[in-house]
Amino acid sequence: MSGNTDELMEPGGKVRLFIAGDLAAGVSPRLDDDQTHYLLHVMRAKAGDRISLFNGRDGEWLAKVVETSKRSLALVCEKQTGFQREVPDLWLAFAPIKKTPADYLVQKATELGVRVLQPTMTRRTIVGRVNVERMRANAIEAAEQSGRMTVPECRGPLTLEKVIAAWPQNRVLIFCDEAGDAPMLIDALLDMPENAPAGLLIGPEGGFDPAERDIIRALPQAVPVVLGHRILRADTAALAALAIWQSVWGDWR
Amino acid sequence: MSGNTDELMEPGGKVRLFIAGDLAAGVSPRLDDDQTHYLLHVMRAKAGDRISLFNGRDGEWLAKVVETSKRSLALVCEKQTGFQREVPDLWLAFAPIKKTPADYLVQKATELGVRVLQPTMTRRTIVGRVNVERMRANAIEAAEQSGRMTVPECRGPLTLEKVIAAWPQNRVLIFCDEAGDAPMLIDALLDMPENAPAGLLIGPEGGFDPAERDIIRALPQAVPVVLGHRILRADTAALAALAIWQSVWGDWR
Secondary structure: HHHHHHHHHHOOOOOOOOOOOOOOOOOOOOOOOOHHHHHHHHHHOOOOOEEEEEOOOOOOEEEEEEEEOOOOEEHHHHEEEEOOHHHHHHHEEOOOOOOOHHHHHHHHHHHHHOOOOEEOOHHHOOOOOOHHHHHHHHHHHHHHHOOHHHHHHHHEEEEEHHHHHHOOOOEEEEEEEEOOOOOOOOHHOOOOOOOOOOOOEEEOOOOOOOOHHHHHHHOOOOOEEEOOOOOOOOHHHHHHHHHHHHHHOOOOO | OOOHHHHHHOOOOOOOOEEOOOOOOOOOOOHHHHHHHHHHHHHHOOOOOEEEEEOOOOEEEEEEEEEEEOOEEEEEEEEEEOOOOOOOEEEEEOOOOOHHHHHHHHHHHOOOOOEEEEEOOOOOOOOOOOOOOHHHHHHHHHHHHOOOOOOOOOOOOOHHHHHHHOEEEEEEEEEEEEOOOOOOOOHHHOOOOOOOOOOEOOOOOOOOHHHHHHHHHOOEEEEEEEOOOOOOOHHHHHHHHHHHHHHOOOOOO
């Protein structure tokens, strides 16, 4: 965020923070230490400034700074400025990638309105560790900036086999299959029933191995698709697929 | 790229490099110093290894390493392995963004098959400098990895006014208008004539200012669109729009 505090702290409440506690008229929401530091020492908040808050349950609220000291800041909720709403029912299961592209993927997937992020370990996955706390921090920041009323659920990593075994019966599994004679994603989407809960599954850089493809394709809910003939990095494929899904079945329409 | 040189240097030619010179059977293509260093000291190329080459004109060729020394490496073109082809006629005009997201944008836009990258200075553009050489280096690397036969043209920055004034009469200008009552991108695309040359225009983080929106909207070729109701960062909007365009009018079908 840039330094023009006047503009950012205006009544419009351009600073927008996700908090854990309840939001309702007259409530004094509590911020965590990082948020307090950010408001006091980065944004230089002073009594009378207003910020926006959301918690994933109570919509968006405008809160007024009523008092500041060196280390603390008191807020009071004034009025609701946005209704609570959920993003469309779209999950993203993805093979973990390196730190910087992973940060980027979580940020972009959050902006693009994904509901659940499921790191999925595959045989060709090179990255062995998934930092779920870091995923969640990135998802919160992106949710704050994108105007979402919810933060995507950041799940712990599971093996592909477990993800497939636990896949809900009524949820389409859209599977980006590089080795494929599969239809284009947009064409497959246009053939699907309306309002079907869905999940995208994106493999690692080297693709799924043949045994994994068999496991995925054996799932009745699986729909293999392709995304053109150029080779896309895993994160590019994920973002492209999310954008196309939102365009056809999401809340972009 | 990972370290398994055996696999990467196999006859399939998994190392893929863009070069300036001509490619034809029997020709000895010359690599630049960085490419020579990469092959000799990172990939540990030895006589008999094969790599893939393209130059944006002659398709893709398999070249054999015939001799190596400490500082040089001799290649000979063996056979053509891919026909020359152009990506669809899609430009991306974008307000410059910070270094890391800009690198990412150029990489992803190249993978998504953009033909021209046009940095476009707007009133709310915060980033004052555009490093066209860096853009081109990122575009080359992404073209190599994505299997493209061409590198996108990386143009020098122009003001929005100049971009609009020089916009070709027959090229649709798809303009992501945040302040809009505009149709969804996918719906606008479905209404367009087939095979229309197109360009996407993506504004800076703060959006276009009202005077700029007037200038753009006054262009007869301009088609304002929206990408849902969440706030997308400029690079997210660009990638989402490119993916959707490729799905509807590009060569993904």
